[in-house]
Amino acid sequence: MRALVCVRVAGGELQPFDACAVELGLRMGAEVTVLSLCPPSAAEPLRALTRLGVARVILLSDAVYAGADTLVTARILACAAQKIGYDLILCGRTTTEGETAQVGPMLATLLGIPLLPSVMDYEDGCLTLRGNDRPCALPPSALLTVERSFPLRFPRLRSCLGEVEIWNNSVLGLPPAECGLQGSPTRVLAARESVAGARVCQKIEVGEIPALIKELRKKEKQVAGEFPPSEEKLPLVLAVGEQALSAARAVGARVELLAEQEPAAIAAAVRAKDPDAVLFPATAEGRNLAPIVAAMIGAGLCADCTGLAVKHGELILTRPARGGSITADIVCRTRPAMASVRCEVKGAEIMIGLGKGTLGMRPQFEALAQKLGASLAATRALVDAGGAPYCEQIGLTGTKAACKIYLAVGLSGAVQHTCALDGADAVIAVNPDRDARIFSCADYGTQADAEALLAAFWNV
Ligand SMILES: Cc1cc2nc3c(=O)[nH]c(=O)nc-3n(C[C@H](O)[C@H](O)[C@H](O)COP(=O)(O)OP(=O)(O)OC[C@H]3O[C@@H](n4cnc5c(N)ncnc54)[C@H](O)[C@@H]3O)c2cc1C
Structure with a gap:
């Protein structure tokens, strides 16, 4: 079986999901060809892959490819894939730079092969996809986007470095006007630093939270639609x-x-x-x-x-x-x-946003949510740890919170989470770490652990 693994190098390193895709290809026992559309500086990081048992590494590099958006990237990769030949194509689900998750589905469409998105597990020729507990058989031809769970192996001590083949546009022969920035149908007009999520935090005691929530929920919903x-x-x-x-x-x-x-x-x-x-x-x-x-x-x-x-x-x-x-x-x-x-999660008036600091405490928070008529939300770290379903994930790669009160418990306040809290009228943070970032994105904050918060509610 020939597996073509499409990878991107950024900051001198392979993108994390792409590294998982390479590992999955190797675990499948496939003859792996790594294909990358990157500037020439990617050659060295890509060369390291030749020590892992990869058959070929091909770097598509040409000035006319610079500035390609997702659709043009997929077109260039599709042209190269047809030249190289493949049974399976593997891509990381997304890059952490762009977070668009578009290249894989676009490439599958252009090549006319089925898309199997978000592979979470692979065992005995069967794949498990995100949101689908029942494993499915690996088809003879498909494009798989790989989510995580496959840490890239280390090279064997005696393994030797191989060569990276560099293909410029004379190999693919694409019309320059259809490549790079010139051919890309999307264009970035402006970029600015994001200030999303910043709030002024008032310190309170954990025991005050039940009364505060009672007061806040009496107010009219303030933040308008998304x-x-x-x-x-x-x-x-x-x-x-x-x-x-x-x-x-x-x-x-x-x-x-x-x-x-x-x-x-x-x-x-x-x-x-x-x-x-x-x-x-x-x-x-x-x-x-x-x-x-x-x-x-x-x-x-x-x-x-x-x-x-x-x-x-x-x-x-x-x-x-x-x-x-x-x-x-x-x-x-x-x-x-x-x-x-x-999209916003049109949840209850109160959302209890749970972070990794509450891992293992879901039953207690389900009971609290029931008591308050609240809905549960989660950080990606908690979802990744298996402590909450993906549909509850709030943030850059989840949904937006829309509620009167967002009670953030045991979450550090990473920008990828807090950028989706604009739709909450008030954010209350509970975290034992006084330096946690969430306090700069909350209206009220208490330095306490999740257990103390639960006790405050059950003692009233
Ligand atoms: C491209 C990209 C996209 C991402 N998208 C998202 C996204 O959509 N949503 C998202 O949430 N994240 C996203 N992330 C991940 C994000 O960067 C953070 O890693 C994640 O939000 C951290 O989750 P956390 O706060 O639960 O975990 P941690 O950062 O590990 O924080 C756990 C917190 O729990 C506290 N704690 C520990 N014990 C207790 C206790 N007993 N009681 C109370 N508190 C306790 C700790 O003090 C700590 O602050 C993304 C990351 C990247 C790179």
């Missing part, structure tokens, strides 16, 4: 799924909800209706569906947008980038423009 209406509107915007409707209404003079759910049917409806923009919800399904449809149509796609506005007839899409530390404004140069939009 997408404020744009003054200027586009004539026609399609929403693929109800969760994208509020964003579509913010920027569309006329909004239509598409009933179609399969990618080919959605693409056909989009071609027939010729809208200005198509919006998908940035749910797990929407994140897989949007790049497939974008690749079918050849449209520019911006992932995980947190803001939308129309200026001079153009849709400006705002999204967090570089792990939430910056915010970028992006435009699509195609008609339609396409985007996945971050």
Whole structure:
């Protein structure tokens, strides 16, 4: 079996999910070829892979490829994949720089092979995908995006370094106008430091929290909906799924909800209706569906947008980038423009956001949630540790919190989590570490552990 593993190198290192994809290919016993579209500086980090039992390493590097967005990257990789030959293609689910998770689904679509997204486990020829407990058999040809769980092996002591083949565009022969920044359907207009989540914290005692929650829940919900209406509107915007409707209404003079759910049917409806923009919800399904449809149509796609506005007839899409530390404004140069939009969890008035510091305490917090009529939310670290389901994950790669009170317990307050708390009127933080970042993103904070918080509620 020939496995082609597509990887990206950033900051001199292989992207973490891509490293897992290489390891999975090796564990499958496949003949692994590593393929990377990167600047020439990636050659050395890629060369290290030749000591691991990888058959070939090919670096696609040419000045005309510089600035390629996800769709153009997928087109260049698809052209190379056809030249090299493959049975399976493996990609990391996403890169930590872009966090778009688009290249894998787009590449599968362009090559016309099935997509198996978010591989969590592999054993005896069977794969387990995220959100699907029942393992499925490894098909003879497919593209797998790899989530985690496969730490890259170390080289054997006596293993030797091999060579990296460098292919420039004379090998692939793509028209330069269709490569790199020039050919890319999306363009970054501006990027700025993100200040999302900053709040002024008032110190309180843990015993005061039950009374504080009682007071705060009497107030009217203050923070408005997630997408404020744009003054200027586009004539026609399609929403693929109800969760994208509020964003579509913010920027569309006329909004239509598409009933179609399969990618080919959605693409056909989009071609027939010729809208200005198509919006998908940035749910797990929407994140897989949007790049497939974008690749079918050849449209520019911006992932995980947190803001939308129309200026001079153009849709400006705002999204967090570089792990939430910056915010970028992006435009699509195609008609339609396409985007996945971050959805809010329309939870209860109170959301209890649990972090890794509460691992093993889920039953107690379920009981507290029931007592308060609250819903549970979680950090990615807790989800990754198996302490909460993915649908509860709040943050850059989860959903946005929308509630009157967000009670953050046992979570450190990483920017990737707090960037999704704008929709909470008040944030109350409970953490024993007085230096925890969450205190700079909370309105009220107490230096206490989760057990003390639970005791405060059961003692009233
Ligand atoms: C590209 C990218 C995307 C990401 N997307 C997301 C995302 O969408 N959502 C998200 O949440 N994260 C996301 N992350 C991960 C994020 O960077 C953090 O790693 C994560 O949010 C940390 O979760 P945590 O606060 O639960 O865990 P930790 O950072 O480990 O914090 C645990 C906290 O628990 C406290 N604690 C320990 N014991 C107790 C106790 N008994 N009682 C109370 N407190 C206790 C500790 O003081 C500590 O502050 C992403 C990361 C990357 C790189």
